Amino acid sequence: MLPLVLRRLVSAIPTLFIVATLSFVLMRLVPGGPFDREKKLPPAIQANVERKYHLDEPVWKQYLLYMGSLARGDFGPSYKYLGRSVNDILREAFPVSLQLGLFSLVLSVLCGVGTGIVSAWRPGSWLDRGGGLFSVLGFSLPTFVLGSLLVFSLADSLHFFPPALWEGWRFTVLPVVTLSFAPAAFLARLCRASLLEVMEKDFVRTARAKGLRESRVILRHALKNALTPVVSVVGPLTAGLVTGSFVVETIFSLPGMGKHFVTAVTNRDYPLIMGVTLMYTVLIILANMIVDLLYGILDPRVRVE
Numbered sequence: 001m002l003p004l005v006l007r008r009l010v011s012a013i014p015t016l017f018i019v020a021t022l023s024f025v026l027m028r029l030v031p032g033g034p035f036d037r038e039k040k041l042p043p044a045i046q047a048n049v050e051r052k053y054h055l056d057e058p059v060w061k062q063y064l065l066y067m068g069s070l071a072r073g074d075f076g077p078s079y080k081y082l083g084r085s086v087n088d089i090l091r092e093a094f095p096v097s098l099q100l101g102l103f104s105l106v107l108s109v110l111c112g113v114g115t116g117i118v119s120a121w122r123p124g125s126w127l128d129r130g131g132g133l134f135s136v137l138g139f140s141l142p143t144f145v146l147g148s149l150l151v152f153s154l155a156d157s158l159h160f161f162p163p164a165l166w167e168g169w170r171f172t173v174l175p176v177v178t179l180s181f182a183p184a185a186f187l188a189r190l191c192r193a194s195l196l197e198v199m200e201k202d203f204v205r206t207a208r209a210k211g212l213r214e215s216r217v218i219l220r221h222a223l224k225n226a227l228t229p230v231v232s233v234v235g236p237l238t239a240g241l242v243t244g245s246f247v248v249e250t251i252f253s254l255p256g257m258g259k260h261f262v263t264a265v266t267n268r269d270y271p272l273i274m275g276v277t278l279m280y281t282v283l284i285i286l287a288n289m290i291v292d293l294l295y296g297i298l299d300p301r302v303r304v305e
Contacts, residue, residue, distance in 0.1 A: 008289045012282075019281045020070060023274040024063055034079040034268035053079065066274075075275035080267040086275040089260060094279065096166055097249075097256035101242030103172055104180035108237070112184040113230065116191025121218055123196065131188055138185020147178040147251040164253040175252045179245055183237055187230060195226040228295065235291035239283035 035041065035049055050056045054065055069076050075086035119131035154174060155163035161173050198204065199222055207217045246258040257276055264272035 004292065005289065008285070008292070012285045015285065016278060016281060020067065020274065020278060021063075023277050024066060024270075027268075027270045027273060028059055028062075030268070032268065034270055036268075053077065066271075070278075075278075076271035078264075078269055078272050080264065080269040080272065086271045089272060090257070090275055090279060093255055093257045093260050096254055097258065098242055099172070100166075100175060100179065100248070100254065100256060101238070101240075103176040104183070104241045105234075105238055107176055107180040108183040108187060108241075109234065111180070112187025113191050113227075115184070115188035116195060116230075117218065117223065119188065119192040120195035120199065121214065128192075131192065135185040135189045138182045138188075141181070143178060143182065143245065143247045144251060146181055147174070147248060150174045150178060151251065164251075166252075166254050171252075175248050175254060178251070179241060179248045183241065187233070190233065191226065191230050194229050195222060198222045198226040201225075231291055231294050235287040236284060238287040238290075239280060242283055 033055065034053075035046065035055075040046075041049070047056070054062055057065070066076065073087075075090070078084050078086055078089060081089060115131045115134055119128040122128055151163045151174065154160045162171050163174070165171055195218070199218075201222075204217060204222050207221045208214075212220075246262045248254070249256045249259045257279070260272060261276040263269075264276065
């Protein structure tokens with residue numbers, strides 16, 4: 001496994017380079033600039049601001065300056081939050097998004113895989129129909145609707161949980177449930193379909209022929225093989241959840257990365273946009289590497305190959 005990890009880490013360097021370059025170029029191709037307002041700044045102030053952030057330099061020189069700072073781990077200053085660097089903003093926002101994303105991921109996997117197993121265990125039963133209803137609701141119910149309903153019912157009406165902020169475990173319940181509902185529904189359908197397919201394999205028939213209980217056949221023999229497609233989607237799902245959801249963070253007033261990213265796009269805050277984009281890329285790379293390692297654990301043939 002160690003050579004695989006090293007190869008992935010080495011191959012991540014050109015990937016990050018390409019993403020950083022494309023992000024830089026796309027930001028410069030967008031019409032307008034970060035300090036263009038409906039109310040124009042005086043020419044002298046505009047020139048001073050552009051000189052401070054090297055925006056008066058040629059594009060190729062701006063690119064070299066940015067890549068040089070990036071090589072040192074410096075994402076540069078934020079254009080919107082004056083006096084603050086992108087590193088400081090990410091250092092404050094990333095832990096919130098990380099906790100929210102990891103809690104949501106755990107809940108999504110537990111509920112999704114559990115529902116998929118129960119549905120595949122008794123196909124056509126009321127348990128399967130209940131799992132199907134859960135999946136339909138997860139696919140059809142928008143996140144902002146679910147979050148608003150949870151705030152209205154469990155926070156405003158029943159006062160079980162606080163409606164906003166991020167100041168303790170009770171504050172995490174509603175946003176985690178809101179963010180994990182749709183991924184759990186998707187994982188439930190995927191796990192059910194994969195498990196039903198594996199249940200038709202010859203080795204499962206052999207296990208049944210030996211007189212093993214159905215629960216043991218599913219959990220001991222079929223589930224491990226059925227989890228491979230589930231693990232495939234958990235990688236990008238992890239990066240998406242950890243990076244944060246703007247809708248969830250807005251509803252519950254969470255100071256996470258998603259909110260900063262959308263605000264940065266609106267304000268043309270180039271360094272913050274590229275910083276969040278590169279952070280998302282790193283998470284994708286790490287998540288996919290972990291998925292490859294899990295493949296080797298679930299399927300011995302992958303380790304042999």
